Amino acid sequence: MSAALDTLLHNAAIWRGSERSRAESAAIPSGFDALDETLGGWPLGALIEIIARREGIGEVSVLLPALARLSRGERWVALINAPHIPYAPALFHAGIDLAKVVVIRATGTADTLWAMEQALRSGTCSAVLGWPAAMTEQAIRRLQLATETGRALGIYFTQPGAIPRTSPVPYRLQIDGTIDSIRVEVLKRRGGGLASPLLIGPAQIGLAKIF
Amino acid sequence: MLWLCLNFPRLPIEIFLRAGVAPDSLAVAGSGNAPLVITCDARSAAAGIRDGMTVSAAYALLPELNVRPRDTSAEQRCLEEIALWALQFTSQVSVHAPDSLLLEIGASLKLFGGLDALCNRINESAAQLGFDTLTAVAPTPRGAYWLARSGLGISVTDRETLQHRLNRLPVACLDAEAKTFQSLARTGIQTIGQLARLPRDALARRFGQRLLDQLDRAFGKLPDPQMTFIPPSAFSAHLALPSPVSEAQALLFAAHRLILQMTGYLSAGNAGVTRFRLVLENESGKTTDAIVALSMPSRDPKHLLNLLRERLLQTRLAGRSEAITLEALDIAQLAPRNFSFLPDAAHAREERATLVEKLRARLGSDAVHGLSLFPDARPELAWHEAEPGMRTQPGPPLLRPAWLLKQPGQLKLHDGQPYLDGQLRILDGPERIESGWWDGFDVMRDYFIARNTSGATFWVYRERVPAGNWFLHGIFS
Numbered sequence: 001m002s003a004a005l006d007t008l009l010h011n012a013a014i015w016r017g018s019e020r021s022r023a024e025s026a027a028i029p030s031g032f033d034a035l036d037e038t039l040g041g042w043p044l045g046a047l048i049e050i051i052a053r054r055e056g057i058g059e060v061s062v063l064l065p066a067l068a069r070l071s072r073g074e075r076w077v078a079l080i081n082a083p084h085i086p087y088a089p090a091l092f093h094a095g096i097d098l099a100k101v102v103v104i105r106a107t108g109t110a111d112t113l114w115a116m117e118q119a120l121r122s123g124t125c126s127a128v129l130g131w132p133a134a135m136t137e138q139a140i141r142r143l144q145l146a147t148e149t150g151r152a153l154g155i156y157f158t159q160p161g162a163i164p165r166t167s168p169v170p171y172r173l174q175i176d177g178t179i180d181s182i183r184v185e186v187l188k189r190r191g192g193g194l195a196s197p198l199l200i201g202p203a204q205i206g207l208a209k210i211f
Numbered sequence: 212m213l214w215l216c217l218n219f220p221r222l223p224i225e226i227f228l229r230a231g232v233a234p235d236s237l238a239v240a241g242s243g244n245a246p247l248v249i250t251c252d253a254r255s256a257a258a259g260i261r262d263g264m265t266v267s268a269a270y271a272l273l274p275e276l277n278v279r280p281r282d283t284s285a286e287q288r289c290l291e292e293i294a295l296w297a298l299q300f301t302s303q304v305s306v307h308a309p310d311s312l313l314l315e316i317g318a319s320l321k322l323f324g325g326l327d328a329l330c331n332r333i334n335e336s337a338a339q340l341g342f343d344t345l346t347a348v349a350p351t352p353r354g355a356y357w358l359a360r361s362g363l364g365i366s367v368t369d370r371e372t373l374q375h376r377l378n379r380l381p382v383a384c385l386d387a388e389a390k391t392f393q394s395l396a397r398t399g400i401q402t403i404g405q406l407a408r409l410p411r412d413a414l415a416r417r418f419g420q421r422l423l424d425q426l427d428r429a430f431g432k433l434p435d436p437q438m439t440f441i442p443p444s445a446f447s448a449h450l451a452l453p454s455p456v457s458e459a460q461a462l463l464f465a466a467h468r469l470i471l472q473m474t475g476y477l478s479a480g481n482a483g484v485t486r487f488r489l490v491l492e493n494e495s496g497k498t499t500d501a502i503v504a505l506s507m508p509s510r511d512p513k514h515l516l517n518l519l520r521e522r523l524l525q526t527r528l529a530g531r532s533e534a535i536t537l538e539a540l541d542i543a544q545l546a547p548r549n550f551s552f553l554p555d556a557a558h559a560r561e562e563r564a565t566l567v568e569k570l571r572a573r574l575g576s577d578a579v580h581g582l583s584l585f586p587d588a589r590p591e592l593a594w595h596e597a598e599p600g601m602r603t604q605p606g607p608p609l610l611r612p613a614w615l616l617k618q619p620g621q622l623k624l625h626d627g628q629p630y631l632d633g634q635l636r637i638l639d640g641p642e643r644i645e646s647g648w649w650d651g652f653d654v655m656r657d658y659f660i661a662r663n664t665s666g667a668t669f670w671v672y673r674e675r676v677p678a679g680n681w682f683l684h685g686i687f688s
Binding site: 098102103111 | 559562563565566567569570573574577578579580581582583584590593594595596597599600601602603605606608609610611612613614615616617632638660664665666667668669685686687688
């Protein structure tokens with residue numbers, strides 16, 4: 001295969017028919033080849049659930065290259081009800097334009113979901129990351145609709161404790177850590193098809209150089 | 212000069228009805244021993260109650276009738292508040308007590324696309340405020356007033372037609388005492404025209420110079436200067452709620468009327484509001500404030516109402532409200548809009564600001580912030596909450612965790628080594644941070660990046676003074 005074609009196929013905007021049955025409208029490169037191959041980049045306009053097996057395994061790091069890219073546009077990157085202080089020096093170091101970041105603290109699940117829906121639906125956010133304490137099927141449907149309307153990268157984080165087996169969310173990823181890498185398992189994706197778990201490593205963004 | 216008279220024939224009752232929460236069957240009555248009904252709502256009218264009827268007769272027809280005494284000072288205040296709103300159509304507005312505004316519109320015709328377009332716009336806007344209006348246009352203020360009061364919704368732009376129209380009006384439109392009207396009736400004078408045909412000196416002698424002056428002013432033979440309404444430096448509008456209200460929805464309906472008044476006032480100066488307040492007055496006289504702050508000035512009534520709705524839903528109301536007041540706290544000039552076909556950066560900024568306002572209205576203004584870097588070696592001070600959208604100065608390229616803990620948490624030790632969901636392996640460090648002796652918040656710490664066997668990576672530090680304790684300060688999520 002020629003080098004040019006090879007590069008082309010690595011472009012996340014390119015969709016290989018053999019991998020999935022139906023094309024998504026829009027996606028942005030995740031910054032990780034393995035993830036782009038399996039997922040075709042982070043989809044825009046489709047809600048994504050990220051189940052983090054525990055804290056600190058790279059559940060946010062997998063998103064940072066995409067957020068950096070999105071923050072160069074004209075829209076907000078919204079962080080809603082984050083579990084800790086989103087640390088400005090780290091986000092800056094990851095290449096995110098801080099002038100586009102808006103941090104929203106909501107007390108209670110209802111306000112968190114409301115804020116997520118407003119942010120997603122408004123069309124003024126390129127990415128909305130939310131940490132709701134609980135999730136209902138109805139809330140997922142509303143957020144999915146809002147994500148479609150706003151054509152945003154819409155993500156909510158859950159803990160592995162209470163995951164219902166079926167959920168209307170179109171994308172579902174489970175993230176775990178290994179001794180030296182991030183393990184991403186795509187549990188559900190548009191176009192169907194199972195994918196084998198993939199490893200992103202050696203570890204969280206920025207840590208590669210000290211491994 | 213061209214004058215438009217905006218007459219509010221139902222003002223005495225509309226000051227109650229426009230809040231949207233008045234009881235069914237309301238009438239407003241005058242004072243005295245045998246008070247008379249001045250005006251009443253549709254339901255009372257359907258029951259047969261008429262203006263000028265005694266209140267006791269009205270009760271006989273409709274026992275559940277609510278009667279309010281007329282409140283002329285509230286009417287006057289209401290007129291002045293509407294005058295603020297009317298400034299959007301012309302800079303020369305006069306309050307013509309008890310029930311009218313006079314607008315000099317000669318200079319506004321071109322801006323608003325002609326006389327008909329302007330009149331339609333004024334009438335529609337007034338209806339949204341909750342008022343029935345009668346309008347008329349004439350070259351003299353008094354002429355416009357008489358024509359409006361007579362219910363002739365006509366526009367007269369030249370003196371000749373004006374004279375012709377005024378001559379046919381009944382003498383009842385004059386401002387005169389009862390005995391003057393009686394003597395007019397005795398002499399068989401019914402119209403202005405008949406009166407105007409009398410010899411001038413006889414007219415002045417029999418009915419007084421004042422009456423003659425009125426005629427001359429109406430016809431434009433005497434100058435009739437109007438006292439131009441001088442707006443107060445701040446906008447404030449009040450609305451009494453005839454039935455106490457506790458539901459946010461009903462409050463919003465009433466507040467919407469006042470928001471429209473405010474936006475009318477704002478557009479007069481091409482300004483927008485950046486902070487406004489709705490004061491809710493409850494039955495025991497206590498007040499609750501709902502303050503809405505905007506990141507960019509706006510006078511879009513829909514937007515302002517949405518913000519107020521979110522704010523009100525978050526506000527604990529102290530009992531039922533009996534009155535509301537809307538105040539513009541901070542006003543700023545609106546930048547002229549750039550009408551380009553392509554969405555430009557300024558427009559995008561405005562749209563982003565709208566979201567921030569909406570979120571703040573419900574969650575509180577502290578709940579939404581941006582991030583900025585701050586040149587301080589101490590990790591907890593190396594960032595600030597900033598106004599969303601603020602540019603920040605660049606910082607040094609340091610390896611830092613995505614999450615910082617609000618409070619460092621002390622780590623347990625196993626065999627003298629820090630432990631967190633398993634033994635911690637040091638990947639990097641120490642990075643010595645020593646600072647802050649000058650402001651009393653000393654930091655003397657050695658920072659490490661450490662990882663447990665599950666792959667979770669943390670930012671931890673060992674305190675140097677007092678020595679030895681380990682703390683978790685960040686998470687490399």
